[in-house]
Amino acid sequence: MGTMRPRPAGNKPVWDLTTKPTEKVRVAVIGLNRGSAHVNSVAALPFAEVVAVCDIIDERAKAQAESVFKKTGKRPAIYSGDENAWEKMVARDDIDVVHIATPWEWHTPMAIKCMSLGKHAFTEVNCGLTIDECWQLVDASEKYQRHCPILENACYGEEELFVLNLSRQGFFGDLKHGECGYIHDQRSSGSGPKGYTFMDKQREWRRNYATLLQGNVYPTHGLGTIAQYMGIGRGDAFKFAVSVSSPEFGLSQLRERVKPDRDRSQDQKFVCGDVNTSIIKTELGRTIVIQHDNTSPRPYTRGNMLSGSLATFAGYPNRLAIDADNSHPLLDPKEKRNSHHWTYEGEALKKFMEANQHPLARKVGEFAKKVGGHGGMDSLMNYRFLDCIRQGITPDLTVYDAASWSALLDISDRSVREDSVPVAFPDFTRGGWKALKPLPLVS
Amino acid sequence: MNTPDNANRRDFLKLGALAGLGLGLNAIPSAEAKPDPRDLKLLGAHDISVTRPRPSGNKPVWNLTTKPTEKVRVAVIGLNRGRSHVNSAANIPFAEVVAVCDIVEGRAKSAAANVKKVTGKEPAIYFGDENAWEKMLERDDIDVVFVATPWEWHVPMALKAMEKGKHAFIEVSPAVTVDQCWQLVDMSEKTQRHCSIIENCCYGDEELFVLNLARQGFFGDLKHAECAYIHNLGGGVLWSLGSEGDWRRDYHRFMDGNLYPTHGLGPVAQYMNIGRGDAFKFVVSVSSPEFNLTQYRDKHQPNKGQHKDEKFVCGDMNTSIIKTQLGRTIMIQHDVVSPRPYTRINALCGTQATFFGYPGRLAVDADNKHPILDPKEKRNSHEWTYEKEKLAKFMKANQHPLITKIGELGKKVGGHGGMDFVMAYRMLDCVRQGITPDMTVYDAADWSSILEISARSVKEGSMPIQCPDFTRGDWKTIPPLGIVS
Numbered sequence: 005m006g007t008m009r010p011r012p013a014g015n016k017p018v019w020d021l022t023t024k025p026t027e028k029v030r031v032a033v034i035g036l037n038r039g040s041a042h043v044n045s046v047a048a049l050p051f052a053e054v055v056a057v058c059d060i061i062d063e064r065a066k067a068q069a070e071s072v073f074k075k076t077g078k079r080p081a082i083y084s085g086d087e088n089a090w091e092k093m094v095a096r097d098d099i100d101v102v103h104i105a106t107p108w109e110w111h112t113p114m115a116i117k118c119m120s121l122g123k124h125a126f127t128e129v130n131c132g133l134t135i136d137e138c139w140q141l142v143d144a145s146e147k148y149q150r151h152c153p154i155l156e157n158a159c160y161g162e163e164e165l166f167v168l169n170l171s172r173q174g175f176f177g178d179l180k181h182g183e184c185g186y187i188h189d190q191r192s193s194g195s196g197p198k199g200y201t202f203m204d205k206q207r208e209w210r211r212n213y214a215t216l217l218q219g220n221v222y223p224t225h226g227l228g229t230i231a232q233y234m235g236i237g238r239g240d241a242f243k244f245a246v247s248v249s250s251p252e253f254g255l256s257q258l259r260e261r262v263k264p265d266r267d268r269s270q271d272q273k274f275v276c277g278d279v280n281t282s283i284i285k286t287e288l289g290r291t292i293v294i295q296h297d298n299t300s301p302r303p304y305t306r307g308n309m310l311s312g313s314l315a316t317f318a319g320y321p322n323r324l325a326i327d328a329d330n331s332h333p334l335l336d337p338k339e340k341r342n343s344h345h346w347t348y349e350g351e352a353l354k355k356f357m358e359a360n361q362h363p364l365a366r367k368v369g370e371f372a373k374k375v376g377g378h379g380g381m382d383s384l385m386n387y388r389f390l391d392c393i394r395q396g397i398t399p400d401l402t403v404y405d406a407a408s409w410s411a412l413l414d415i416s417d418r419s420v421r422e423d424s425v426p427v428a429f430p431d432f433t434r435g436g437w438k439a440l441k442p443l444p445l446v447s
Numbered sequence: 448m449n450t451p452d453n454a455n456r457r458d459f460l461k462l463g464a465l466a467g468l469g470l471g472l473n474a475i476p477s478a479e480a481k482p483d484p485r486d487l488k489l490l491g492a493h494d495i496s497v498t499r500p501r502p503s504g505n506k507p508v509w510n511l512t513t514k515p516t517e518k519v520r521v522a523v524i525g526l527n528r529g530r531s532h533v534n535s536a537a538n539i540p541f542a543e544v545v546a547v548c549d550i551v552e553g554r555a556k557s558a559a560a561n562v563k564k565v566t567g568k569e570p571a572i573y574f575g576d577e578n579a580w581e582k583m584l585e586r587d588d589i590d591v592v593f594v595a596t597p598w599e600w601h602v603p604m605a606l607k608a609m610e611k612g613k614h615a616f617i618e619v620s621p622a623v624t625v626d627q628c629w630q631l632v633d634m635s636e637k638t639q640r641h642c643s644i645i646e647n648c649c650y651g652d653e654e655l656f657v658l659n660l661a662r663q664g665f666f667g668d669l670k671h672a673e674c675a676y677i678h679n680l681g682g683g684v685l686w687s688l689g690s691e692g693d694w695r696r697d698y699h700r701f702m703d704g705n706l707y708p709t710h711g712l713g714p715v716a717q718y719m720n721i722g723r724g725d726a727f728k729f730v731v732s733v734s735s736p737e738f739n740l741t742q743y744r745d746k747h748q749p750n751k752g753q754h755k756d757e758k759f760v761c762g763d764m765n766t767s768i769i770k771t772q773l774g775r776t777i778m779i780q781h782d783v784v785s786p787r788p789y790t791r792i793n794a795l796c797g798t799q800a801t802f803f804g805y806p807g808r809l810a811v812d813a814d815n816k817h818p819i820l821d822p823k824e825k826r827n828s829h830e831w832t833y834e835k836e837k838l839a840k841f842m843k844a845n846q847h848p849l850i851t852k853i854g855e856l857g858k859k860v861g862g863h864g865g866m867d868f869v870m871a872y873r874m875l876d877c878v879r880q881g882i883t884p885d886m887t888v889y890d891a892a893d894w895s896s897i898l899e900i901s902a903r904s905v906k907e908g909s910m911p912i913q914c915p916d917f918t919r920g921d922w923k924t925i926p927p928l929g930i931v932s
Contacts, residue, residue: 178742180735180785181764189828246731246909250670251774253798261814279671279796281778283766285909289736293766293778300670301812301828302801311764313738316787327786328682329746343679343786424731424770424911 005418006244006428009139015146017436018403019237023124023151025396032056032080032099034090034114036064038128039105041377042155043068045386046103047075048375052390058083058093094118101126101393103155107209112137119150124393128155129224131406134414135430138407142432145403153389153399154406156228157378158306160385162369164229165362167310167317171233172445175332176312179234183309183318184226185295187302191258202255202299203264211269214255214276219247219416220296221276224409226306228401230292233310235442237404240288242429247416249277254299282416285426287437294412316343323349324356334360363447364388388446400443407432481577482599484697488626495625495903496913505636508888509722509918509925513614513641515881522546522570522589524580524604526554527690528618529595531862532645533558535871536593537565538860542875548573548583551689580604584611591616591878593645597694602627605642609634614641614878619709621891623698624899625915628892632917635888643874643884644891646713647863648791650870652854654714655847657795657802661718662930665817666797669719673778673794674711681739681784686749696740696754699761703734704902705781706761709894711791712779713886717928718795722889725773726922727914730897732904734762739784767901769914772922779897801828809833809841819845848932849873873931885928892917 029052033039036059046052054072057080059065065084073079081096083089094102094117102118104111105128112132115125125145131154132138145152158164170176192201202211213221234240255274264270278299284292295307308319314330317323323346326335341347348356361369368387372380392399411429419427431437521536523529526549536542544562547570549555555574563569571586573579584592584607592608594601595618602622605615615635621644622628635642648654660666685699686692698706719725740759748755763784769777780792793804799815802808811820811832826832833841846854853872857865877884896914904912918925 178736178738180738180762181766181782244909246733246768246911248731248768248770248776250776250796251668253668253670257798277670277774277776278798279776281671281768281776283731283733283768283909285733289762291733291735291762291764291766297671297796300796300801301799301815302796302810303828303830311735311782311785311787313742313763314786316785318787325787329743330786343788345788424729424768426731426909 005135005415006430008431008434011434012143012147015143016149018145018149018151019398019433019436019440021149021151021398023393023396026100026394027051028053029390029393030055030098030100031103031390032058032093032096033103033105034058034093035104035106036068037105039103040068041382042103042105042386043072045375045377045383046390047072048383049387049390051394053078054080055098056081056083056093056096058090060084060087060089090114091117094121094123099123101390104128108133108213109209112140115141115152116144119144119148119152122148122150124151126153126155126389127406130222130410130413132410135411138411138432142403142407151399152403152406153401154224154228154409155385156224156401156409157381157385158225159228159232159401160381160388161379162357162365163308163319163322165365166357166360167308168229168232169360169362169445171310172442173332173334175315175334176310177314177327177330179290179310179312181291181311182230182233183293184230184307185297185305186222186225187295187297187305189301190298191254201258201262203259203262203269208268211255211272214274215272216275217413217417218249218275218277218420220280220282220294220412222296222298223294223412223416226308227292227294227409227412228405229308230310231405231409232443234286234290236286237408237433237437238440238442239437240286240290241431241433241437242408243285243287244426244428245282245284245412245415245419246424246426247280247282247419248424249420250279252277254278258299277420280416280420282412282419284412321349322353324353363445367447400446404432482603484599484623484694485701487599487624489899490625492903492907495900496915498916498919499629501636501919502633505633506639507921508635508639508641509883509921511639511641511883513878513881516590516879517541518543519875519878520545520588520590521593521875522548522583522591523558523593523595524548524583525594525596526558527595529593530554530558530561531867532593532595532871533562534565535860535862535868536875537562538868539872539875541879543568544570545588546571546573546583546586548580550574550577550579581607584608584613589613591875594618598623598698599694602630605631606634609638609640609642612638612640614643616643616645616874617891619644619646620707620895620898622895625896628896628917632888632892641878641884642888642891643886644709644713644894645870645874646709646886646894647866647870648710649713649717649886650849650866650873651714651864652842652850653793653804653807655850656842656845657793658714658717659845659847659930661795662927663817663819665800665819666795667799667812667815669775669795669797671776671796672715672718673792674715675780675790675792676707676710677780677782677787677790679784679786681743685740685783688750696757699740699759700757701760702902703761703905704732704899705765705767705779705897707781707783708779708897708901711793712777712894712897713890714793715777715795716890716894719771719775719777720927721771722893722918722922723925723927724922725771725775726916726918727893728770728772729911729913730767730769730900730904731909731911732765732767732901733909734905735764737762739763762905765901765905767897767904769897807834807838809838848930852932885931889917
């Protein structure tokens, strides 16, 4: 599992891949449940155009096309009706970027097909479900010299960009530890007649993973941001992970409670423990705690915690503690500090965050909030990614990020199955991480 | 401790331990050989997980009863941490502090004076050299000895106290190594004396509240817990000569793991009935790099630079995950040097509710129909159901009986916000009644064992390390701790 596969002859690294600049980036989107936010984000960008949309359900495709028409005056082509519709769409020669926002099992085959046809594949989380799929993505991206970034919107949240901004400026001192998670009670969603539960048809594909996998089935929302803070793949790399799962109660008890009829959940055996906790060790010795729990009665959190020798940030709610010895130029030298209390939280933190916004948030934060999509994260991410394509430069998140973040899914599953033994990460950069510089403060 | 002679002795003993010649199971070092953390017998990969056979003649002590008494006679060794226990015991009507001991004369006298002030009776005083405690233990008018000395002294003192017929109430961590844990269990079972861990955090308001709810089934099926000792001592206590700076930093020089597991783990283990229906199965542990002790030392050169050659090997942040026999998980962390506020996390996650501490928050499932809930209240676990004022109100309405009984008095007497007093009251009340204290030698051993087990896991590249069963199978049948008062 931790084996580094040799690079197939003729393939070349893509971490600094440049492409031909373009005035208008032409976008297609597959999967319009999650993908509707991408359609909406792209339609609002002056330098992008939604040329085609695809979904297995006719109405969803039509509704998105209509929505684009309303915003831009131009109606994208519609592909729908069967499971091959997307293949017809990606055969078009007027598409630069394909957003893939389908059920997880479709991500890798669609991304590889897109890249083989000359498109950049912007792949929703998780990108690869297995280590093998992760390698397939890396090899396809390197073979076809197309970008294959992971669409990790949580990397473009305001707090996350703020922490990234501080950490790039050395504010945290030596980084030692991070914590993250995807804690989101998804047993039921919405309320009233529109509400549905994990037992309903709409959630069947995702519920099925709880019958197959035993580890962290959705690692990237938390992990992506921590990986960026720490420069994973760019100066540091994941070394191994250990993973432990709690018993399973959530889905079985939900089934008991809602008693679904005419439903395929009846005979399912859920093997995925409710709470999965994994610890990743990096090559530089740092540690990352990452958790997954989507069936427990608790409020949403991604953790978003970063611990350095000179400061500590924790999210949900946001709090920043600064060491008495921290003499970073961002700080008021006259301010007395004491890390036995949170230095900034509530209003004081808001003020400090505002004064130290990431350049991207400063540039397009307001715009993104107006466009919306998970509080603007979706819009900000799409702005930045498509702006990279417009300029012909490498997007912030590469196929190596897609692979190393997604790999935890398979690695944690393996660790849990083998009674929590440490399982090594493969090096998808094939040694490249040692010489790569951390992502600079982009705008 | 840093004299060349001592360094040589250490090297000699370390070689001895490597050759398998470490302290034997029942050997009690005499006080003349001052224990040194480096002399502790760390076990090999195989031995650490082995459940040792019970020596013949020994009997389990999890339900040990003793002769009831009207007045429990208490002695305390180690009056830095121990002065709080002296003060608690002095304020308990059915207890009497008969003797106090510290190597420092001034500390012994001031603790004795405090007792006189509170009770009108002055306890005997032992001080002056490292053997003073042994003289105190020769007395035949002591029921309970509180051991609150540097960690390396805990086990030799507790063993001797039990040999002399006293109950040993040991500060945290009672033992540093798994071998020491077995020594405590075997001595307690041999002498039929209690050997309790005095884990005051098990008697905090919030912890007792969560325990109270957990015992009533409020959380549904328990699945996961989180706890920690995160307390920035790296710019103060760890360098403070004349107290913990004399010895505590030493552990950072030879062990890389969770050096102080019990403050967080004790309460969580109680919520989950560890040792009484469930048990620790294995541990994986991962440490971050070490930065802060070295950086602080280099920048501030504490104590005139005399620590300049100390090399610290303990990673700043240690995270371990414990898997229990029932499959539950416990995440436990240790970080005493990073710039961050104090927390023990104190989280418990069940199918019907979730509690988090620091600050206290409780989320209750929409489906939770527990009788203590208002059935008309609309709930939604996507938000914290109770926090701040609402939680304070709910906590008050659902206090643990112990807090209802003596919480107010505890706050008045003080000691870590009253926890010390509530604990001393309850533990000594058990001895008064002749019943088993809430925390037994099996708890002392289970909770302490994480120290060496985590260090072993870190050393082996975070391999899972199986936990030995200090109850020797009894955890399957020992009933859960009730809601005591």
